[in-house]
Amino acid sequence: MTSASATATTRTRPAPTTLVTPVLVEAIERISPSFVRVTFGGPGLVDLSTADGFDTRFKVVFPGPTGLLPGSTSTPEQWQESWRAMPEAERSPMRTYTIREITTAGDAVRLVTDFVVHEAATGDESALGPACRWALTARPGDVVHIVGPHRRSPMYGGTEFDPGALRDLLLIGDETALPAIARILEDVGPGFTGHAFVEVPTAADIPVLPEHDLVDVTWLVRGGARQGRTLVAAVRSHLGLPPTDLDAPLPDVSSTLDVEVWETARYSSAGEDLGVPVPDAGSSPVRERPDLQDTYAWIAGESWCVRALRRVLVTELGVERSRVAFMGYWREGVAMRS
Incomplete structure (x- = not known):
């Protein structure tokens, strides 16, 4: 009589490289004529990488011309496909910003960033870019998506400052x-x-x-x-x-x-x-x-x-x-x- 032994194979999922999460505007402050400071909050921010610091970048995805954002999906790759599949007339604008500050209090993580803004010279807000227009009219409770480096990513994230041994x-x-x-x-x-x-x-x-x-x-x-x-x-x-x-x-x-x-x-x-x-x-x-x-x-x-x-x-x-x-x-x- 022979006995057969089965060998279990464990597959390890690769560490995520990108975080995509909806966030709420928690605070808005006009800190100077050309800058609006926005504080974002949301449970998904706990996975945003902050290890690099310096000039680490992330992307903000704003509601499109119809007010729509891409739908929620299970992976960042599927989210990006959903974003690309949106009709041009509805696609949510995406712009890149620097992490100005990350604060943590208990389980709450908040992301602070500064937006450069300028008023429309003619008073016609349609002449402004989508990010500037959003920053000038945003209110607490507004929702956007954040796309950034994931804290478990083993790969280079969005940081370019790298002086090495130079001082x-x-x-x-x-x-x-x-x-x-x-x-x-x-x-x-x-x-x-x-x-x-x-x-x-x-x-x-x-x-x-x-x-x-x-x-x-x-x-x-x-x-x-x-x-x-x-x-x-x-x-x-x-x-x-x-x-x-x-x-x-x-x-x-x-x-x-x-x-x-x-x-x-x-x-x-x-x-x-x-x-x-x-x-x-x-x-x-x-x-x-x-x-x-x-x-x-x-x-x-x-x-x-x-x-x-x-x-x-x-x-x-x-x-x-x-x-x-x-x-x-x-x-x-x-x-x-x-």
Whole structure:
């Protein structure tokens, strides 16, 4: 007589990489002329990854033109399919934001983020983008969806700030990058030095940032100047470069994204080999070349500004591309898709 033994096979489900969850607006605060601070709450936020900190991104999915959101599904993949399947006239707009703060009290998790807003010049709200329009009219109890990195994900989430062993920081951005810069200044340790340059629309938009003894912050008020020009001019001066024609055309940078450039140590939107130096454009000589050997640059904001600063650091000053993160968050005059 023979006996057969059965071997049980246990299949382990892969750890989720993405969180999709509905959240409620719990609080709205107009903190300056150009910023609305929104606090979201909901039980699903307990699974949102907050381990990275710094400039961790997530997406907000707003109700579409008909007020609809994608239906609830069992997996993020099914939710994304549901979102893509919505007719164009009904599809919920999706936009990317930085985690400004996560607070936990008992079982309650709250996500705080800052929205850049501007009033319609003609009073016609239909001329505003969907995110701006939503932030200006949102009320406690409103529902949106959050898409972000899952806390159990073993994969890289939505964080680009990665200085490695470098300890001198050059942080540059416009108002759309301000929440990330504020969070970076909160999260970096005392061993970091450097400088941050931030351009905002008005002096009333300058917030009280976390104090860092060794990182100076220069505020630049744009006023009526063109987007990014004041910021680029200030950075050029800081780096010892002579003034230049900021309205001269910049070299094209091909990209698969809405913006012209997104380049970090991990990824190039143009599909370029990040180990290959950018050719010297034959720019004017540096008056007094700064020591950038220990510098890590993090640059984000409007696409023209990011491209101009990419030219400054990589082309004119020869900084290794692995030591700079360039992120075009948006492009002036173009409605972004997500």
